[in-house]
Amino acid sequence: MNEAARDLRPKAGDSEKITINLGYVDLGHIDLLVDEGFYSNRTDFIRTAIRNQVDRHAEIVRQTVTRKSVDLGLRHFSRADLEAAQAEGRMLDIRVLGLATIAPDVSADLARATIASLTVLGALHAPSAVKAALADRIR
Structure with a gap:
């Protein structure tokens, strides 16, 4: 791997905005977990889910x-x-x-x-x- 390449975690301004479509039931599940305090907001849930899948396929x-x-x-x-x-x-x-x-x-x-x-x-x-x-x- 090239030494100029670095593994980075996104910080404010170091990320790309994407849009996804979710079904109402999936969105409701996310909101429930946010309301129960498992995640700070929808974005936190989605980022965590993505990271878990990336780790799963590492x-x-x-x-x-x-x-x-x-x-x-x-x-x-x-x-x-x-x-x-x-x-x-x-x-x-x-x-x-x-x-x-x-x-x-x-x-x-x-x-x-x-x-x-x-x-x-x-x-x-x-x-x-x-x-x-x-x-x-x-x-």
Whole structure:
């Protein structure tokens, strides 16, 4: 695993907002457990449930991360990183489970010249021009 990758727990501002649809009965069960003091709110329940499922499947995740050579956690690509790859004449195959970020000063041309493929299981934060330039390479 790349040393630049770090395993992070989400903090305020370090998370991605998602929307889910729940049936009324499931929602009622969650509210009951919140009312009874088992969880501080619905979000606390849902985060705990997700973490429990991820922990339950931790071995499969570990094997897959190893087999697919995926960076786990946060992976940031600066303009200097991509310029160094370009100077060496190499293309990057980026695979991240977590958050991948491409610096705001990376041009679309530099990204296309250095990133052969980009697979992110989680979230990708990059300039919109870079995302558009890599659209055919993002999986």
